[in-house]
Amino acid sequence: MLGSKGEKGAITMPVRDLYAAFLDALRTASQRILLLDYDGTLAPFRAERHLAVPYPEVPQLLKKIAAAGTRVVLISGRMARDVASLCGIQPRPEIWGSHGLERLLSDDSYEVVPLPEKQLLGLSLAARGLEDEGFQKAAERKPGGIALHWRGKPASQVEQFREKALKLWEPVAHEYGLRIVEFDGGVEIRSPVRDKGSVVQAILSEAKPGATVAYLGDDQTDEDAFRALKGKGLAILVRPESRATSADLWLQPPELIEFLKAWLQVCGEV
Numbered sequence: 001m002l003g004s005k006g007e008k009g010a011i012t013m014p015v016r017d018l019y020a021a022f023l024d025a026l027r028t029a030s031q032r033i034l035l036l037d038y039d040g041t042l043a044p045f046r047a048e049r050h051l052a053v054p055y056p057e058v059p060q061l062l063k064k065i066a067a068a069g070t071r072v073v074l075i076s077g078r079m080a081r082d083v084a085s086l087c088g089i090q091p092r093p094e095i096w097g098s099h100g101l102e103r104l105l106s107d108d109s110y111e112v113v114p115l116p117e118k119q120l121l122g123l124s125l126a127a128r129g130l131e132d133e134g135f136q137k138a139a140e141r142k143p144g145g146i147a148l149h150w151r152g153k154p155a156s157q158v159e160q161f162r163e164k165a166l167k168l169w170e171p172v173a174h175e176y177g178l179r180i181v182e183f184d185g186g187v188e189i190r191s192p193v194r195d196k197g198s199v200v201q202a203i204l205s206e207a208k209p210g211a212t213v214a215y216l217g218d219d220q221t222d223e224d225a226f227r228a229l230k231g232k233g234l235a236i237l238v239r240p241e242s243r244a245t246s247a248d249l250w251l252q253p254p255e256l257i258e259f260l261k262a263w264l265q266v267c268g269e270v
Contacts, residue, residue: 019249022214022234026266029212033203033233034065034263035225037196037217038076038083040184041238044253047152049140052086055253059088061260066093068267075199077183077221079142080104099221100194100202101144112143119144119191122176126189129168135161145190147183162187184219197224204232214263216256217247 026032036042039052046052066072072093076083080097084104087093095104103111115123126146130139138161140147148165150158166180169189173180179192200215207213213233215225226235226246237247238256251259 018234022212023262023266026212026263030210031208031212032070032263032267033073033207033211033213034062034070035073035075035200035203035213035215036062037215037219037222037225037238038074038078038087040218041216041222041256042074043086045151045185049149049151050086054086054088055257057257058260059090061257061264062089062093063091065260065264065267066091068264070263070267073199073203075100075196075215075217075225077145077147077188077219080110096199098143098145098194099190099196100199101191113193115144115191115193116177118176119178119193122172122178123189123191125176126169126172126178129172130165133164133168135164144193145188147186147188149186151185165189181221183221195224196222197228200225200228204228216251216259222247 039045042054042058043052044055062072074083074087074093074095076095076097077099078097080095080102081104083095083097084092092106094106096102097104101113123146127139127141130136130146130148135148138149140149148161150161153161165187169180172178173189177192178189181188181190196217204213213229214236215229215233216236216238217225218237218239223246229235230246234249235247236259237245237250238253240252242250
């Protein structure tokens, strides 16, 4: 259900006016920029993370939106090339991975932000701690972070994973200047050098005056992006149930498709 924030931050009340005003601005924008989280937004969550492909209509809609002149950018906590292999969008859009530490452009040029040696050492210690506890199969090592995934595991095991990870990682994070962030389906220790809000700020700095921008995301890690876009674009929470958020609107996953279709209609199909 299309909604806006209530008194306590949850998005609850219909706000067709805000939605319509955004589409009106989109029609006359000097530049259109569509920023999208991947897991939980464009693709439903899967316990088998390598099978998390987008909702069926998404790749073709985003292909058309990009062809009609919108700058389409995927922003994910996953590694950038993992998103590239799963998204099914051709030509491939620009992708920022590992919470903004990686940038993979459509021409396959690639950038990664170097981390301080102290943080790299801390991440190595965090990885070793998981290995010592036998959690390596559930761990994902990526530039700037280590994620421990528990999606699909029984509740008792989830709590065990969580407690063990926090016990191992909290002293490491404190000593080596790292950040612990819980997300939907796991917890991650990572460098604070970049986050999704940093990506939004970088893209806004590259935008033309009069650009119209939207960011769609589902997770707590997307809140950094929502806050960075505040007053500069439209932040949209995409998830089955609403929650306290800095986003402006709430869409349930089926409404994501309608939003993309409305964007394409405004831009004009090609």
